Amino acid sequence: MADYSIWVLDYAAVNKFPQAVMLYGPWHHGIRNLPYAYALLKGKSEVILIDTGYDHKEYGKYLADLYGVTNWHGPEEVLAECGVTPADVTRVLITHAHFDHMGGLDLFPNATFYIQKRELDKWVWALTLGPEYRFLVGAADPADIMKATRLAREGRMIVVDGDAEDILPGIDLHLAADTHTYGSMYVTIRNDGARNSQDVWVFAGDNIYTYDNLTGLDKNDPQLVPIGLAVGSQSNLIFCSADMLKATGGEVKRVIPIHEDRLKDTFPSRRTKADLHVVELALAKGEASRVG
Amino acid sequence: MSFSPPLARYVADAKAPHRELQRALTQLSAFLLKRLTGRTGGTIDYGPVEAARTALSECGRMLQHIGAPAGAAHHRRHLDIAHAALCRAVSIVLARRGFDEDAFFGALERAERDLKALWRIVPGFEPVDFSQACCAQHGLLVRPEAAASPA
Numbered sequence: 001m002a003d004y005s006i007w008v009l010d011y012a013a014v015n016k017f018p019q020a021v022m023l024y025g026p027w028h029h030g031i032r033n034l035p036y037a038y039a040l041l042k043g044k045s046e047v048i049l050i051d052t053g054y055d056h057k058e059y060g061k062y063l064a065d066l067y068g069v070t071n072w073h074g075p076e077e078v079l080a081e082c083g084v085t086p087a088d089v090t091r092v093l094i095t096h097a098h099f100d101h102m103g104g105l106d107l108f109p110n111a112t113f114y115i116q117k118r119e120l121d122k123w124v125w126a127l128t129l130g131p132e133y134r135f136l137v138g139a140a141d142p143a144d145i146m147k148a149t150r151l152a153r154e155g156r157m158i159v160v161d162g163d164a165e166d167i168l169p170g171i172d173l174h175l176a177a178d179t180h181t182y183g184s185m186y187v188t189i190r191n192d193g194a195r196n197s198q199d200v201w202v203f204a205g206d207n208i209y210t211y212d213n214l215t216g217l218d219k220n221d222p223q224l225v226p227i228g229l230a231v232g233s234q235s236n237l238i239f240c241s242a243d244m245l246k247a248t249g250g251e252v253k254r255v256i257p258i259h260e261d262r263l264k265d266t267f268p269s270r271r272t273k274a275d276l277h278v279v280e281l282a283l284a285k286g287e288a289s290r291v292g
Numbered sequence: 293m294s295f296s297p298p299l300a301r302y303v304a305d306a307k308a309p310h311r312e313l314q315r316a317l318t319q320l321s322a323f324l325l326k327r328l329t330g331r332t333g334g335t336i337d338y339g340p341v342e343a344a345r346t347a348l349s350e351c352g353r354m355l356q357h358i359g360a361p362a363g364a365a366h367h368r369r370h371l372d373i374a375h376a377a378l379c380r381a382v383s384i385v386l387a388r389r390g391f392d393e394d395a396f397f398g399a400l401e402r403a404e405r406d407l408k409a410l411w412r413i414v415p416g417f418e419p420v421d422f423s424q425a426c427c428a429q430h431g432l433l434v435r436p437e438a439a440a441s442p443a
């Protein structure tokens with residue numbers, strides 16, 4: 001029986017996302033839908049989020065108009081689909097400092113947050129470089145540093161330096177340095193609690209955008225293909241992908257790309273009234289299905 | 293939106309000091325964040341404070357040469373208040389007596405409020421630029437007219 005119930009919840013989308021950004025190479029292969037999402041875990045007396053989403057009320061309309069983000073819904077509404085409120089969330093694991101993953105730092109009043117030290121340090125360093133280097137901090141919102149500082153003053157921001165095992169029972173954090181971002185982090189969940197687990201889930205952050213990053217587009221001749229947008233190196237992305245795949249014993253579908261539009265077809269899922277999706281990866285003992 | 297020529301000039305001139313203020317706020321906030329989350333006993337990294345100080349003196353120099361035409365006075369006042377608050381934060385760090393974290397963070401929050409107010413008063417002072425963001429539909433797809441041609 002699983003220790004944690006696990007759901008992926010989308011909260012917005014970019015409908016016309018260039019495929020070449022998701023997967024290095026196919027330059028003229030058009031666009032895909034790119035959901036914005038976070039993961040919810042429930043179990044062991046914890047309610048855990050992997051990433052926060054962002055707060056639309058600050059400059060959501062600006063984002064929507066300029067960058068094509070549509071159908072945003074706040075965590076109150078999104079988490080309610082699984083019977084959870086933002087105030088119930090006890091921990092948030094931040095995979096990287098991009099606005100759609102970290103911009104909701106102020107939305108979970110009782111949570112403690114975890115982020116990699118390298119992600120913060122190198123981000124701050126890159127911001128000193130001047131506007132001509134802004135590619136390096138492209139999707140990061142400087143306002144999130146103030147939010148993080150506010151949390152740190154309340155003792156709710158934990159900075160993790162490298163890999164950390166059992167940060168919560170069965171949950172490990174892994175530094176993926178110089179990949180999608182300088183200090184990206186992926187999360188493994190050993191959902192049977194065993195050290196040599198047979199029930200591993202990996203939350204990849206944006207180190208992969210789609211399952212195709214793990215297989216390539218030719219299923220008969222699989223290969224690792226990096227995403228099309230990184231501040232680190234393609235080599236690091238490929239070796240990180242290999243590590244994540246190894247953690248699941250080679251099972252591709254257990255390495256979760258949070259922006260993958262096909263999650264809803266790969267696992268049991270339900271479309272909500274708001275045209276969002278609840279994707280159910282695992283159910284802990286005593287937990288009712290949210291997609292049935 | 294079209295501006296009167298003096299206002300258009302103000303908007304163009306005020307962008308650089310605005311950027312320096314944003315940068316100073318980020319650096320000072322990062323200084324405190326590192327201090328709060330670093331290992332106890334480690335040396336304090338004053339690099340971000342130095343970076344903020346440089347940004348603020350650059351900003352102050354630029355602000356001296358920018359007038360506020362009709363329609364820009366409100367905007368300009370927020371810029372000045374943010375600048376003053378951030379300068380206060382720097383002097384709090386550099387004060388010989390112990391570091392007053394509450395006063396320091398209070399100054400940052402003051403500047404944060406004023407900087408946030410700016411883009412609601414005059415467009416063009418958005419607090420973020422996600423034109424290179426990985427997860428957004430890229431700006432140039434939405435705004436092809438903004439594409440640069442090589443010099």
Ligand SMILES: [Zn+2]
Nearest residue numbers: 098206426427
């Ligand atoms: Zn990202």
